Amino acid sequence: MLIDLNEVEGDPVEGVADYCICGAGVAGIVLALELAKHSNVILLEAGGTYLSGDSQDIYKGEIVGRPYFDLALTRLRYFGGSSNHWGGYCRPLDAHDFVPKSYVDFSGWPIRREHLDPYVERAREILDIAGERGVTSSPYDAAEAAIERAGSLQPFAFWWSTPTRFGSKYEGAIRSNPNLTCVLNANVVDIGLVDDHDAVDFLEVRNYAGRSSRVRAKAFIVAAGGIENPRLLLNCNKQIPEGIGNGAGLVGRFFTEHPHHFVGAFLLEDRVKAQLEANWVGARAATRFFAPTVALMEREQILNFGLRVIPSQTTFMRGFRSRLKDLVCSADWIASAAGSLRGEEVNCFDGALRIESESTPNPNSLIRLGSETDRFGMRRVVLDWQLSAIDIHTIRTAAVRFGEAFAQSGAGRVRVEEWILSDDADLPSRGNDEVGGNHHMCTTRMGTTPRDGVVDSDQRVFGIDNLYLAGSSVFATGGHANPTFTIVQMTLRLADHLRA
Numbered sequence: 001m002l003i004d005l006n007e008v009e010g011d012p013v014e015g016v017a018d019y020c021i022c023g024a025g026v027a028g029i030v031l032a033l034e035l036a037k038h039s040n041v042i043l044l045e046a047g048g049t050y051l052s053g054d055s056q057d058i059y060k061g062e063i064v065g066r067p068y069f070d071l072a073l074t075r076l077r078y079f080g081g082s083s084n085h086w087g088g089y090c091r092p093l094d095a096h097d098f099v100p101k102s103y104v105d106f107s108g109w110p111i112r113r114e115h116l117d118p119y120v121e122r123a124r125e126i127l128d129i130a131g132e133r134g135v136t137s138s139p140y141d142a143a144e145a146a147i148e149r150a151g152s153l154q155p156f157a158f159w160w161s162t163p164t165r166f167g168s169k170y171e172g173a174i175r176s177n178p179n180l181t182c183v184l185n186a187n188v189v190d191i192g193l194v195d196d197h198d199a200v201d202f203l204e205v206r207n208y209a210g211r212s213s214r215v216r217a218k219a220f221i222v223a224a225g226g227i228e229n230p231r232l233l234l235n236c237n238k239q240i241p242e243g244i245g246n247g248a249g250l251v252g253r254f255f256t257e258h259p260h261h262f263v264g265a266f267l268l269e270d271r272v273k274a275q276l277e278a279n280w281v282g283a284r285a286a287t288r289f290f291a292p293t294v295a296l297m298e299r300e301q302i303l304n305f306g307l308r309v310i311p312s313q314t315t316f317m318r319g320f321r322s323r324l325k326d327l328v329c330s331a332d333w334i335a336s337a338a339g340s341l342r343g344e345e346v347n348c349f350d351g352a353l354r355i356e357s358e359s360t361p362n363p364n365s366l367i368r369l370g371s372e373t374d375r376f377g378m379r380r381v382v383l384d385w386q387l388s389a390i391d392i393h394t395i396r397t398a399a400v401r402f403g404e405a406f407a408q409s410g411a412g413r414v415r416v417e418e419w420i421l422s423d424d425a426d427l428p429s430r431g432n433d434e435v436g437g438n439h440h441m442c443t444t445r446m447g448t449t450p451r452d453g454v455v456d457s458d459q460r461v462f463g464i465d466n467l468y469l470a471g472s473s474v475f476a477t478g479g480h481a482n483p484t485f486t487i488v489q490m491t492l493r494l495a496d497h498l499r500a
């Protein structure tokens with residue numbers, strides 16, 4: 001059933017449900033449909049079925065620290081959540097992402113990849129992933145194999161989701177499920193605890209006219225996204241002044257992203273360029289991806305990364321345009337003068353190298369509450385994203401090691417960006433293409449004890465019997481893979497745990 005709190009009279013969700021979930025995004029919808037197979041579920045969604053200014057305004061916040069996307073644009077606050085504009089890149093985390101690294105504080109998870117492997121096939125179905133990429137022959141086959149043989153980098157592939165829009169795909173299933181009540185325009189504004197503060201009694205919800213009601217359930221799951229999960233816990237401070245689950249001051253800490261940066265450009269040998277042209281499948285499908293081997297990570301004391309080798313179609317220019325390009329690109333000063341005349345840099349390369357890398361769990365990289373409040377009186381977030389020296393070392397090492405391997409493979413030559421070889425302590429910031437992936441992770445991380453995490457290995461908030469968190473806020477570390485596939489796997493695992 002789907003009802004709208006802005007439209008119904010009275011209390012639409014009386015009684016005590018088995019489960020109450022806050023947030024109908026990827027995690028909330030997957031969990032609700034799984035649990036509603038056997039139990040009675042209430043799913044509370046802050047937005048309606050379309051984007052609205054009233055709802056999106058609640059996501060406004062302040063950026064201090066590293067530059068970041070506008071917080072009201074990097075996520076969507078309506079039915080389906082940020083899946084309404086995600087890109088569909090999918091990949092499970094690597095097995096070694098879960099294992100502690102001796103040179104990285106707070107690394108490692110309390111679970112291993114084997115705990116999530118049983119959910120791969122089901123997650124692929126939910127995310128409409130048909131197969132591997134649709135390329136039959138790769139222009140880089142020989143180069144890829146040679147790079148792999150060199151032993152420090154390994155090729156990998158993404159799976160593509162269509163991309164699944166969770167709101168539109170699952171609206172019908174939600175409407176027709178008698179065990180499931182999804183309430184739209186229901187903003188969770190408070191979590192009420194029992195007197196001993198060791199269990200949740202109710203969630204308080206408000207519609208946009210300010211009318212409030214309380215929802216009671218046996219267990220509660222907050223799945224409001226990687227920034228809102230900690231924001232909600234910190235704002236719920238009437239009974240516990242430091243916020244719920246925040247006894248060790250960890251809620252909001254360890255904010256992690258995947259820094260995205262262009263790290264260089266490459267020229268292909270004529271032979272490889274001819275193969276590429278003969279098999280041209282478009283830049284996206286011809287893009288190749290490389291990650292470090294565990295041996296390279298340990299030797300260089302770096303983190304995981306995904307390096308994208310993105311060919312450019314202008315490589316195949318013919319006739320006069322090709323001869324003109326050769327002339328312009330024959331010396332740096334000609335290319336630069338031509339660029340000034342055109343008002344745009346001349347691309348003399350056959351493609352670009354772009355990295356999306358892991359970053360260290362850093363307690364000083366965080367989300368906290370600011371002084372401004374939203375229409376419900378909840379304090380807005382302040383994002384203070386920080387990178388550590390090892391994160392920058394990872395990006396530099398990736399570019400240099402790839403350049404070496406590419407040259408050795410005989411595929412071509414790489415020119416790394418100047419800043420890769422400089423001593424600057426930070427990364428350049430050159431606009432929205434070089435920020436992150438809109439991946440908000442680790443802000444209520446999973447730990448083995450309340451001293452190193454907010455939730456335990458079952459995603460239950462330490463110290464609160466019936467409160468669970470879902471989504472990438474519970475990741476202990478971020479790996480380099482885009483997070484949504486792992487979110488779905490973990491949510492299916494959480495559903496199994498709750499049912500058991």
Ligand SMILES: Cc1cc2nc3c(=O)[nH]c(=O)nc-3n(C[C@H](O)[C@H](O)[C@H](O)COP(=O)(O)OP(=O)(O)OC[C@H]3O[C@@H](n4cnc5c(N)ncnc54)[C@H](O)[C@@H]3O)c2cc1C
Binds near residue numbers: 046482
């Ligand atoms: C432009 C863009 C591109 C992306 N591309 C990719 C990609 O290619 N691959 C990938 O893996 N990931 C990608 N992502 C990330 C992906 O969208 C997220 O990982 C995913 O949506 C997170 O799911 P979630 O359910 O945890 O949170 P969300 O999708 O953010 O859902 C949270 C839900 O909670 C609701 N909510 C929030 N607060 C409250 C409240 N107080 N009360 C009630 N409800 C509330 C929201 O309205 C929303 O519906 C991308 C993101 C963006 C923005």
